[in-house]
Amino acid sequence: MTSPAPEDVDVVLPCLNEAEALPWVLDRVPPGWRALVVDNGSTDGSGDIARALGATVVDEPRRGFGAACHAGLTAATAGIVCFCDCDASLDPALLVPFVREVRDGSADLVLGRRRPQGRGAWPAHARAGNLALSLMLRRRTGLRLHDLGPLRAARRASLLALDLTDRRSGYPLQMVVRAADADWHITEHDVPYLPRSGASKVTGTWRGTWQAVRDMSRVLAEAPAPPETAAAPSRGGSRR
Template sequence: MRRVTVDVDVVLPCLNEAEALPWVLARIPAGWRPLVVDNGSTDGSGDLARSLGATVVEEERRGFGAACHAGLLAAEADVVCFCDCDASLDPGLLTGFVRAVSDGEADLVLGRRRPRGRGAWPVHARAGNLALSRMLRRRTGLRLRDLGPMRAARREALLGLDLTDRRSGYPLQMVVRAADAGWRVREVDVPYLPRSGKSKVTGTWRGTWQAVHDMRQVLAEAPREPAAGGAR
């Protein structure tokens, strides 16, 4: 496999993930910089991440989007990846994502989660994801089957999307605004493992439908004018 040599930062939003951090950070490809965004952890996640060689960004404002965007603002590499920090997704798989972006084959690459193991993707979370995928298709025409958190794109292009959501709608807003801007969006299958600990976003029916509510607000945004040339 050809090695990916472009500069890459990997944003890892983190809230009490001390149990999963060693596994996640050990799988960051050599030469890439892990940016662990500590979103108010009380289990020592930030100190542990530092001891394991990660760059730690502190984000006091709670929210998945707040953590992701703090990581994007702290990133310096040409290509930025996002990945959950709960050991449900292997960041080593991002090499293929980065290759597609750096070779100009896609502007935004998303991981389509394929469950591996009992309890990897609870039924309520799948139901919410399916509903959102259908709404996204009506809004943008994109025929995506997942709105997972594993993704890669160029940093400057991401900043140009002017993302404003700071809750669970952030990943969806990224896709919606990318579609409005004429980006080429690719979906790649990735194994989805049982996470370490309980999900802070979709761990319950209530949490799932709160996330769906946040994302419906994103889908209600008026379409933005496409940027000439997409993300390139």
């Protein structure tokens, strides 16, 4: 399976103390794609390791998953931007068909539905929180998605036009909600989800999961954008 043209894809990798996982993750980025590792205040030398492995490193001192993701998005220059966790739980190589789908216009936003592989890949409390949010998202937007996972691809200009404002755990959900309000065509595909390397910063504990659910519930409470101000997909047309 050939990768899309190299100059077209940037992969945003939010990173907080992922020194152990970085070599594997960066090795799995498709050849020619640019890895943007967003160092979100690491104290384990993650930024230096990423640079030594050939990645472009973006420093984002403001803590928060959304802050790191958005710093990567604003630093990106490619036509298509992907997002992937930097903890070795998801394989960046799985993004190749996602990018193809965005490029050929069959989708505006492609998401990975996580399928746990082995014990410990996805704690029960994190799965329960994700399920609850998926049901709330369905009521809010009509989208029948099963997961709000971090593996995703879309066009950079369209993502920037969504004017995403959340800088915490609600960022991935806000992206989907605002894309749905703008009538984007959103697709979802199964991806294997591996036990992460190191300790989770978001959903590894009940407290982290609860905070993430709170952040995302706040996003769901936002009023839909008026039709005249919603960011239309770059390809145009209503296909949702």
